[in-house]
Amino acid sequence: MVPFALPARPLSASPVLAVDIGGTKFRAGIVGADGRILDAGVVPTPTTADPEVLWAALAALLRDVQEHPQARDARVCGVGCGGPMRDHGDAVSPLNIPGWRGFPLRSRLVALTGLPTFVDNDAKALALAEGRYGSAKGCDDYLAMVVSTGVGGGLVVDGRLLDGRLGNAGHVGHVIVVPDGRRCACGGRGCLEAEASGTAIEAFTGSAPAEAPPEVVERAGTLVGRAVASVAALVDLDLAVVSGSVALGYGAPFFAAAQRELSQRARLDFVSDARIVPGALGADGPLVGAGAVGLRAIEMAGSAT
Secondary structure, eight states, X not given: OOOSOOOOOOGGGOOEEEEEEOSSEEEEEEEOTTXXXXXXXXEEOOOOSOHHHHHHHHHHHHHHHTTSGGGGGOOOEEEEEOSOEEGGGTEEOOTTOTTOSSBOHHHHHHHHHOSOEEEEEHHHHHHHHHHHHSTTTTOSSEEEXXXXXXXXXXXXXXXXXXXXXXXXXXXXXXXXXXTTOSBOTTSOBSBHHHHHSHHHXXXXXXXXXXXXXXXXXHHHHHHHHHHHHHHHHHHTOOEEXXXXXXXXXXXXXHHHHHHHHHHHXXXXXXXXXXXXXXXXXGGGHHHHHHHHHHHHHHHHHHHHO
């Protein structure tokens, strides 16, 4: 859905005002059509139940970023935000930001920036970026995952990012990996997010995720591999690109455990060679992904004219 009319202009000349909304930080910047970050700023996500305090921090950051000279050339604002959400960002309720429940993010951003604004799940945004510039470039069928404060995902099938009825397709963080396991913020039990996210690891170890012992790292990787095996069989794909501070921070032991579990679980012929690889965009992936959300909107508008 493209709810705004966008003026005709060459894509190569159109940077995007990009916004990444995370549970630990808000980041915003100007992202070029080639995926380069031209300018960026960051602020900690306020720890508050007051939605307006959260908004004030984001608004101040965006005002600063829009002072950048290249911001005047931005045609759209692209946003990656944790889910769930309704109507493609008209109302967002990120599980890792309790102060926003049904928050009207898109309309607030339109009023602030004066730009047509497109909001998508942050992991779906990463899926777009990894397909354009990263580890899934040239691939038409893949899962992109973020294993960080929470766990999110985006699915590309037949070269098309799946949106779903309300924009929430790809929520791999809520695939059940431990029956009757830990209580999840969504209200369920045993979700991947409740067992392998940074928040979950800190809750059951009592320490920061970066300090987790080897057995916790291996368990997190194993559970990610288990979830990927289910998704791969469900939608017929053979590649999962995994990013996020937990996954990339744990590195080789995490990915080895994930691949081992995937190979043991994915036994059908069409998924038997499925792979899990690290994302190529690193810490910049979420912001580049937000830019890709805006670029996708430009392209969709162009194809509709």
